[in-house]
Amino acid sequence: MNTVRERYLATWNAPDDAIRSQLLREHWSESAAYIDPLTEAAGLEAIGATIAAVREQFPGFVFSVVGEADAHHRQVRFQWGLGAADAEPVVIGFDVVTIDDAGRIEHVLGFLDRVPG
Amino acid sequence: MNTVRERYLATWNAPDDAIRSQLLREHWSESAAYIDPLTEAAGLEAIGATIAAVREQFPGFVFSVVGEADAHHRQVRFQWGLGAADAEPVVIGFDVVTIDDAGRIEHVLGFLDRVPG
Numbered sequence: 001m002n003t004v005r006e007r008y009l010a011t012w013n014a015p016d017d018a019i020r021s022q023l024l025r026e027h028w029s030e031s032a033a034y035i036d037p038l039t040e041a042a043g044l045e046a047i048g049a050t051i052a053a054v055r056e057q058f059p060g061f062v063f064s065v066v067g068e069a070d071a072h073h074r075q076v077r078f079q080w081g082l083g084a085a086d087a088e089p090v091v092i093g094f095d096v097v098t099i100d101d102a103g104r105i106e107h108v109l110g111f112l113d114r115v116p117g
Numbered sequence: 118m119n120t121v122r123e124r125y126l127a128t129w130n131a132p133d134d135a136i137r138s139q140l141l142r143e144h145w146s147e148s149a150a151y152i153d154p155l156t157e158a159a160g161l162e163a164i165g166a167t168i169a170a171v172r173e174q175f176p177g178f179v180f181s182v183v184g185e186a187d188a189h190h191r192q193v194r195f196q197w198g199l200g201a202a203d204a205e206p207v208v209i210g211f212d213v214v215t216i217d218d219a220g221r222i223e224h225v226l227g228f229l230d231r232v233p234g
Contacts (some may be wrong), residue, residue: 109194
């Protein structure tokens, strides 16, 4: 399940549309659904557009792992950070990610633990 | 969504099969699914049996709220405690609960934050 977390954050960190699209097709279920406090996206195209929009909002920022992943059955929970490379994250989020029988990301239930005051 | 948490914990605290069954039918989706580190249950009957088994394992213990619920869209996250009434909980859990369009509990994605050493 550490792999799931890595694939998930790699998708968020993809440097361009082509790589992001490839990672979505490779590691996410076609019926994937993503919900966080600010957005709801169903399907790979909508999820890709959501990620692209967030990246435009935070140019130069990267997503990073925070703490340990905690996984069982087909679900994993973990925190992540968003901030400048090699700096303290300005945003800390928390996601529960579920996978399908093929190990692809199916549902993302996202929450925010720290947002800039 | 505080209501969802209350309904959820009320189901866990139901004192007998009849009341638990009533709460499940009233507040849970027929297609509800429950997963925690120790068990996986699909459907109201299996979920009811899971709850009954846990309650037999911890006679006299009650489930209680811990901290605040954090909700958006159709999902809520919260911690809960399990222990003797009016005592420090011996188990602390964490759940993400999603609801269907009718406001009924649909998916429970459970994790454990503290278990007795």
